[in-house]
Amino acid sequence: MYDHKIIEKKWQKIWQETELYKTSNDATKPKYYILDMFPYPSGAGLHVGHPKGYIATDILARLKMMQGFNVLHPIGWDAFGLPAENYAIKTKTHPRVATEKNIAVYKEQLEMLGFTYDWSREIDTTDPAYYKWTQWAFIQMFKKGLVFQSSEPINWCPSCKTGLSNEDVEDGACERCGTPVEQKPLPQWVIKITDYAQRLLDDLEKLPHWEDSIKDMQRNWIGRSEGAEIDFKIKDSDVTIRVFTTRVDTIFGCTYVVLAPENSLIEELKAKIVNLAAVNEYCESVKNKTTLERTDLNKDKSGVLLQGLKAINPFNGEEADIFAADYVLNSYGTGAVMAVPAHDERDFAFAEKYNIHVKTSIRPENDGLALGCFTEDGVLVNSGEFTGLKSDVARQNMITWLEKNNYGSRKINFKIKDWVFSRQRYWGEPIPLIHCEKCGVVAVPEDQLPVTLPDVESYEPTGNGESPLAGIADWVNTTCPNCGGAGRRETNTMPQWAGSSWYYLRYIDPKNDSALVDKDLEKYWSPVDFYVGGAEHATRHLIYARFWHKFLFDIGVVSHDEPFTRLQHVGLIMGEDGQKMSKRWGNVINPNDIVEQFGADALRIYEMFMGPFSQAAAWNSGGLSGTRKFLDRIDAITFSDRVDGRALNGSFHKTIKKVGEDIADFKFNTAISSLMILINEIYGPDNKGDISKTNYILLLQLLAPFTPHLVEELWARAGEANSVFKSTWPTYSQELLRDDNISLAVQINGKLRTTIDLPTDTPEDVAKSAVLANEIIQKWLEDKEIVKIIFVPNKLMNIVIK
């Protein structure tokens, strides 16, 4: 039993003193940039699940260092956000104070695990020297016309008292606190991420080393759909209703048209609406529903007929009723749809309730008319000149017809919405804009950045749509940089995602005060080679960061249009009870306790051995004692001037190959398993725990990425002067990978009957006579006819008999 407490502290101190992990910008070496998603330092500290990804990247970083790469493996803090602010409200302390305290705790916990972080590159999104460049990037977007002001209704969390982006809403509720969101009209700043929707979608193709599941999530979130916009004229009026549909081919089955209750056309048409009072009442009632109530699929569809109005189908001139109904969303497409109950389930349900005519215009391709609602592609019927065409052909022809007759055009829509970028909260980056009565909205000049967050008396959100900053007169009132007249600062702050959208660039050049990142350094280090983090960021952080990066690429700040070459997601570590670790369940395990009892190396090995890296796994203290036993067995191995046998040398070289490949593939569980097999062999009857010095050195190198503290100690005891991480990762010899003998599996009709030991590469005819001479096989062949024999060299022989 080695004393992990002494060894681990000792080596952490030496690493720090010798600056072993300080990353130089030495461009003569090939670079390798390994990135962890940086943590939000919360008051609770780290639990045992948090470091899983950091351990993995640390192992990879150590391997790459030993393989001669210049490795960048930095860490920092994503420290703006609600928890620190809510804590500030409760305790009347500045969020800065709480944040600094939390960072100190996190830092200590991370250092305890012996990571290769270069702390001289540490960043903090709440540091004015950092958010100066978050603001700078925002201003560039503003100047390029990517930022606009809107007062459209947005998602509003009544508990956090702030507006939210679409990405911040989960199941109709605030992602942070779970309160159902409301729709509230609010002046706000919005970034036109939709301008980049097509590129964000297309460029996923350039990312072969991203997991497919995450790319698919992004595709769904971006939600591209191809269709057409079509104008329905309103009878006896100049007004037209423009609808969006992906199914023009069904338009001869359109029997009514629906407007979203918020659609401004209703206001425009009110003079002609006979039952205006009822319509107004319906639209008001919808406004008061939460998103959750509105989007509940199980609820009955509701709506109201706009009496006195008829829409005219441009294809056949038929008149259709017009409804306002909340199953149509104002925020997608044109906020109006043509309803085809025969071929759309939602329209069908609505038509049934309101007794609307169902008119079939599509039949299944190989069948007669379908009953009820048929939503697939088929062949057009009752469709005038288009009757008989298949759906896909019809769509093309009908769009051409629309364009020729000026009734509409081809149109592509995206589900992704523009990024609502203002928050009515305190603890975020101030939006660097100034409102001037004469000049309108003016960007703060770049030489005046950062616009620092002022101290306030009360952090409490006002709830009236204004940020707490609005109350600080001497901060708000300023001069217009354009005309020198009176100006007012924008008082909203940026969302938590702002600072994390580009932080990986800052690690490259963390202290630069004159640029976001130095061009040459960016060229050397970018893009990130390997990015590891939670899958929950697939559609938030990773979309925002890709967008932000593409923008920086467009304005020449970065040299690649995608930031992350390879992405790997971490599987959660659950509590011993299988539940997510949480104070609520009382199943949280603190890494400090584990490090105290078993050591950081044991924790590192255990978390990597638990199972496949990207898969969730439950904590198990039994497994932990097993990995510690493994370390003690390593510690007890001795070396002498003996000469190891060919078998053991072969095992070593197989393990060199396996461990190197598995780390690169993030298959740590099998890498560790192969190391355990090697250790078992070292303790086997041939070696009894004593090996040659050459192999002992090899063994330590193979283990070094996983258990750096113990290995450094053994390495020094073996007489090596420099750190093991200054040594070169071993290469394997093809010659030694080859076994002298193999065991040939012998099957009868595909079933294993025996195995025969043969020299490697025994030719088929020799193997055949050996197999046929075998007693067991002869028994099986008695009175049987051999139909054929299949031979796989060095693997198996299958005899097919009748």
Next chain:
RNA sequence: GCCGCGAUGGCGGAAUUGGUAGACGCGCCGGACUUAAAAUCCGGUGAUAGCGAUAUCUUGAGGGUUCGAUUCCCUCUCGCGGUACCA
């Protein structure tokens, strides 16, 4: 509903991508050491039958392709993640 992933011993999981299923670890059983226990070491451990060699069955269920399927194809069940009146 749609998209994606998964299901292998008592448990976590492995299987070179169609070639000896169950590596490695945990747990359990037996033994050694010990006055005793812990630790450590040695042996065993998918199920059924048999003293045994061995045989039969076995990778969520059912079918198919193949000399051979955990792996490929079809149908289904369950679980996890994402997303959703997106027209």
